[in-house]
Amino acid sequence: MAGYLGNRADMMVHHLAAMKEECNIYEVKKDNKRYFVPDTLEQAEKEGFTPCRYCIHR
Helix, strand or coil: CCCEEEECCCCEEEEHHHCCHHHCHHHCCHHHEECCCCCCHHHHHHCCCEECCCCCCC
């Protein structure tokens, strides 16, 4: 299973193991989903995605 899912519509990345209701992950359209290789937060940020404030705590 993937660890991170990016939403191209709002350029937000979510941590799937820590997702919250506020993330609205189930509403991300198929064409807007982005998985990362390697599957890391660092890779998502390198590709311009912003960490979700609900499921990624820094």
